[in-house]
Every structure is written in structure tokens, then in C-alpha cells.
Amino acid sequence: MMTTDLHRPTLSRVRVLTGAVALADEIGIEDFTIRRLAAALDVKPMTIYHYVASKERILDGMVDIVFSEIALPPDDVEWQSAIRVRCRSARDILRRHPWAPPLMESRLDPGPATLRHHDAVLGCLRRGGLSLQLTAHAYAIIDSFLYGFALEEANLPGGGSGEIVEVAGDMIREGLADYPYLAEFTTEHVLRPGYDFGDSFDFGLDLIIDGLVRAAVSGSHDRHDQIVDR
Amino acid sequence: MMTTDLHRPTLSRVRVLTGAVALADEIGIEDFTIRRLAAALDVKPMTIYHYVASKERILDGMVDIVFSEIALPPDDVEWQSAIRVRCRSARDILRRHPWAPPLMESRLDPGPATLRHHDAVLGCLRRGGLSLQLTAHAYAIIDSFLYGFALEEANLPGGGSGEIVEVAGDMIREGLADYPYLAEFTTEHVLRPGYDFGDSFDFGLDLIIDGLVRAAVSGSHDRHDQIVDR
DNA sequence: GGTGCTATCGTACTTAGTACGACCTGGCTG
DNA sequence: CAGCCAGGTCGTACTAAGTACGATAGCACC
Numbered sequence: 001m002m003t004t005d006l007h008r009p010t011l012s013r014v015r016v017l018t019g020a021v022a023l024a025d026e027i028g029i030e031d032f033t034i035r036r037l038a039a040a041l042d043v044k045p046m047t048i049y050h051y052v053a054s055k056e057r058i059l060d061g062m063v064d065i066v067f068s069e070i071a072l073p074p075d076d077v078e079w080q081s082a083i084r085v086r087c088r089s090a091r092d093i094l095r096r097h098p099w100a101p102p103l104m105e106s107r108l109d110p111g112p113a114t115l116r117h118h119d120a121v122l123g124c125l126r127r128g129g130l131s132l133q134l135t136a137h138a139y140a141i142i143d144s145f146l147y148g149f150a151l152e153e154a155n156l157p158g159g160g161s162g163e164i165v166e167v168a169g170d171m172i173r174e175g176l177a178d179y180p181y182l183a184e185f186t187t188e189h190v191l192r193p194g195y196d197f198g199d200s201f202d203f204g205l206d207l208i209i210d211g212l213v214r215a216a217v218s219g220s221h222d223r224h225d226q227i228v229d230r
Numbered sequence: 231m232m233t234t235d236l237h238r239p240t241l242s243r244v245r246v247l248t249g250a251v252a253l254a255d256e257i258g259i260e261d262f263t264i265r266r267l268a269a270a271l272d273v274k275p276m277t278i279y280h281y282v283a284s285k286e287r288i289l290d291g292m293v294d295i296v297f298s299e300i301a302l303p304p305d306d307v308e309w310q311s312a313i314r315v316r317c318r319s320a321r322d323i324l325r326r327h328p329w330a331p332p333l334m335e336s337r338l339d340p341g342p343a344t345l346r347h348h349d350a351v352l353g354c355l356r357r358g359g360l361s362l363q364l365t366a367h368a369y370a371i372i373d374s375f376l377y378g379f380a381l382e383e384a385n386l387p388g389g390g391s392g393e394i395v396e397v398a399g400d401m402i403r404e405g406l407a408d409y410p411y412l413a414e415f416t417t418e419h420v421l422r423p424g425y426d427f428g429d430s431f432d433f434g435l436d437l438i439i440d441g442l443v444r445a446a447v448s449g450s451h452d453r454h455d456q457i458v459d460r
Numbered sequence: 461g462g463t464g465c466t467a468t469c470g471t472a473c474t475t476a477g478t479a480c481g482a483c484c485t486g487g488c489t490g
Numbered sequence: 491c492a493g494c495c496a497g498g499t500c501g502t503a504c505t506a507a508g509t510a511c512g513a514t515a516g517c518a519c520c
Contacts, residue, residue, distance in 0.1 A: 105382050116409070135419075144434065148373065148378025151381070179348075184362070211438070211441050
């Protein structure tokens with residue numbers, strides 16, 4: 001009766017973590033609890049603690065799984081293209097795991113996939129010829145944009161296309177008259193067929209990469225008051 | 231005994247919300263509870279519910295307070311400068327409220343300060359001559375960067391300057407040998423005196439605004455397959 | 461002085477994370 | 491083969507948090 005029951009191969013750390021990711025995808029991070037995870041895994045809550053130390057550790061592991069799913073920048077193309085590939089992949093993955101963006105930046109104690117990922121991105125930029133300084137700026141900007149965008153996209157009602165009607169409706173009810181530009185923006189643009197918030201991602205990504213290329217060429221990122229590294 | 235006690239002017243919705251912001255600033259959003267807020271306000275927990283419907287509503291109100299603190303883009307300078315002012319202010323404010331970034335994008339039901347803020351930013355861009363389409367892209371990119379950056383900055387150990395030693399120490403212990411570029415990046419750049427993650431903010435902001443100016447001039451943002459609005 | 465309103469609170473229910481230690485079983489040892 | 495050990499599973503229970511429900515106390519006004 002306490003045995004593995006034949007229907008259920010014995011639990012494991014990875015099974016807990018992959019189950020956790022699947023459950024969070026399904027019901028959202030707000031409703032994600034140890035008890036529900038246990039039910040999804042068909043065990044009792046305390047069984048989980050045999051494989052992970054705490055819920056925090058589960059979140060750590062979940063984030064590492066997400067990182068492991070993001071494509072690394074390929075190393076057989078120029079860095080601009082490689083970064084583009086990595087960023088588009090990241091955005092896809094983050095859309096599949098809308099709970100992840102707020103967590104990814106806040107975890108200390110990064111897992112192996114996380115470290116590997118960051119190492120690959122840094123390597124891509126450095127091998128592309130960017131100075132350490134510019135690499136730092138580039139990575140900060142790119143990931144700020146990436147996580148910020150994913151965060152916005154994750155919290156868009158419906159999914160980013162036309163279904164903003166709900167929020168727009170709220171705003172109209174509250175009196176869009178006080179907010180003329182907001183009124184114009186929603187009625188003349190957002191609610192128009194064909195609008196898709198996600199379109200701004202590629203636009204922004206290209207804009208940023210373009211700016212970085214420009215900076216790499218000009219070297220204008222090296223501030224006069226610091227030692228230039230490399 | 232049930233009276234206002236003379237030491238404490240009667241509670242109010244704003245007092246609850248400003249107290250909540252102050253408390254979250256002090257102890258962080260993780261430890262922010264109704265019970266602790268009640269203690270900070272010197273009342274019993276259930277008293278709070280006389281002024282707000284739920285904890286979620288408190289969070290809504292807190293976010294609106296944060297928005298109200300961010301400077302609106304001034305309307306007597308060109309849009310680039312105005313946006314720069316607004317973004318720098320936002321970053322300052324978000325540093326003072328590190329708990330805010332993850333919340334700001336996730337609240338539905340925006341408050342008046344939030345609406346006013348968005349209206350002002352949209353107005354700044356539109357009066358600057360940007361098309362609706364480019365305005366949408368610009369706002370998405372700018373705020374993605376802003377929130378993403380604030381999110382990263384909020385979760386940096388110490389505060390972004392040299393105190394990354396802790397995390398770096400962890401990584402070294404785990405074997406930085408497997409992550410050569412990460413090793414180089416931390417030892418040769420991050421741990422060097424003078425490094426400040428925050429420096430990337432101005433760099434990124436300038437890069438983005440510069441790119442937007444370029445796009446505004448060329449009109450390259452109008453996709454061939456959509457109707458051009460305005 | 462009664463009547464009712466408003467701000468405050470006491471109590472208690474529900475859900476969550478998780479500490480502690482019991483139990484059961486399979487495999488190894490003697 | 492009997493007994494023992496270790497690992498996996500779980501029952502129970504404690505703490506903390508959000509909050510529903512209804513009580514209470516002071517005050518305004520009739």
C-alpha cells in the first residue's frame with residue numbers, strides 16, 4: 001500500500017520539477033501550490049519534500065528548466081543573427097510559460113542551464129568582437145527588453161490581439177474623455193483589426209541590435225572617465 | 231476603547247495605501263501582509279477591510295501611487311528629451327520601490343494616476359509627430375526596457391555595484407571553469423572597481439531613443455502588409 | 461433618551477507551507 | 491530464512507495568512 005503501486009513509477013526530482021512546470025503552465029503561478037502539485041503527481045504533499053527542500057527550491061528548478069528550453073545562440077553565424085535567434089526563442093518559450101518572467105530575474109542560486117545559457121550569450125557577444133563594456137551594456141539592454149516585453153505580454157488580457165476590449169471597455173466606462181491620447185490609441189489603433197502587440201517585439205529587437213552594431217563600430221560606449229577594457 | 235484614541239486620527243483609504251507603500255519599501259513585498267500592515271497602522275487587521283476590499287485592491291492602489299510619483303514627460307521640450315526625463319524619473323522611483331516592477335504590468339483595473347501617466351506618454355509621442363503605429367512600437371519598447379531593467383536592478387544582490395561578490399562566489403564555487411565567458415565577465419568586468427550595472431540604463435535609453443528617431447524619420451516601421459494609420 | 465450609522469474589532473474558518481516522526485517495503489546480512 | 495536497515499511514502503499537526511461574519515462602541519440627529 002505504501003509501495004509504488006505499479007501505476008506510478010517512483011517519484012524523482014526531475015519528475016517533480018517537470019510536473020511543476022506543467023502545472024504552472026496549466027493553472028498559473030498564483031494557484032500553484034505544493035498541495036496541488038502533489039495531487040497532480042498523484043502523491044501526498046509531504047512526499048514532494050523528499051526530493052526538494054522547499055517550494056522556493058522548486059521555483060529555482062522550474063526557472064532552470066525554462067532556461068534549458070531556450071535556444072542558445074548558434075555559433076556559425078554572425079553575432080547579430082545569433083542573438084536574434086536566441087531572443088526569438090526566448091520569447092516563444094516565455095509565452096509558453098507566462099509565469100516565468102517575474103521569476104527568472106529574481107532567483108538567486110542559478111542552476112546549470114541558467115549558467116550555461118548566460119555563458120553562451122556572453123560568448124556570442126565577445127566572439128562577435130564587442131568589448132567587455134559593450135557586452136555588459138548589450139546584455140543588460142537585450143535582457144531588459146526581453147523580460148520586460150515578456151512580462152507585458154504575459155499580463156495582456158486575452159493574449160495581445162483584439163481581446164483588449166475588456167480593459168478598453170473599463171477605461172471607456174471610467175471616462176476616456178479625460179485621456180484623449182489613450183482614447184485615440186485604443187480606438188484608432190489597438191482595437192483595429194490586425195493589431196498585435198507582439199509585432200513590436202521584432203521591431204524592438206531589430207532596433208536594439210541595430211543600435212548595438214552602431215555602437216560596436218563607433219566605440220562610443222567607452223566612457224571617457226573609465227579605463228577601457230580590451 | 232473603540233474610539234479613535236486621540237493618538238491616531240481615523241484611518242482612511244489613502245492612509246492605508248500610503249502606509250502599505252511605506253511598509254513594502256521597508257520589509258519587501260514577500261513579507262508584506264495584511265496583518266503586518268495593520269500593525270504598522272496601529273489597528274487590527276479587519277479594520278483595513280473597511281477601506282479596501284481585499285489585498286489585491288491594496289496592491290492596485292499601491293501601483294497607482296507609484297505611477298503618481300513618476301514625472302510626466304514635460305511638454306515644452308522635444309519628445310526625445312521629454313521621454314528621457316520621464317524614463318529617468320521612472321527608474322529612480324522604481325528603485326525606491328523595488329517591489330513595484332513585477333506588479334505594475336500585471337495589474338488590471340488601472341487607477342487614475344496610471345491612466346494619466348499613460349495618456350501623457352502617448353500624448354508626448356503623438357505630438358512629437360510619431361504615427362500611431364510607431365507610437366505603439368515606441369511605447370512597447372521603452373516600457374519593456376524600463377520595467378525589465380528595473381526588474382533586474384531590483385533583484386541584483388546588494389544594489390548593483392560591487393556587491394555581486396556573493397553570487398560570483400557561488401558561481402566560482404560551482405566551477406566557473408565550465409563557463410569561461412561568464413568567468414571572464416565577472417572577474418574582468420563586474421568585479422572591477424567602478425563597475426555599475428545602472429550605467430547601462432542611460433546607454434540603453436539613448437540607444438532606444440536614437441533608434442526611434444531614426445525610425446520616425448525613415449518611416450520604415452510601416453509594414454507593407456498593413457494599412458498605414460495616419 | 462432612543463435610533464441608527466460608522467469605524468473598529470474579536471472570533472473563527474479556510475488554505476498554504478512544512479516540521480516531525482510513523483509506517484511500509486524491498487533488499488541485504490548473517 | 492529471519493532479522494535488520496534504508497529509502498520512499500504519508501498522517502498529523504503547527505504556524506501563518508486572507509478574510510467572512512457579526513458584535514460593539516461612540517456619535518449625530520431626532
